[in-house]
Amino acid sequence: MTKLEQIEKIVAELDKYEFEAFSAWFEALQAERWDRQMEADAASGNLDHLAEKAFTDFRAGKTRRL
Known part of the structure; x- marks a missing residue:
């Protein structure tokens, strides 16, 4: 059994309260990873083309x- 399969089995067996706690923890983990990836992409210039497109569109009316 793979690690993922083990995790799926364990999560499926959680009671309501454990599942709610797990879900909150997992959502926070996803948000943290998203933030780190966005920071890395911004620092490396990977988002520059999106910013430039937005500025170009703004200047062009x-x-x-919003």
Whole structure:
């Protein structure tokens, strides 16, 4: 059995309260990893093309107020 299969089995066996706690923990972990990846992408310049596109569209009048 793979690690993933073991985790799936264990999670499926959690009671309601354990599952809620696990879900909250996992959601926080996902958010933390997302933040770290966004920071790394921004620092490395991987998002520069998106910012430049937004500025280009703004200067060309292709945007609207939210």
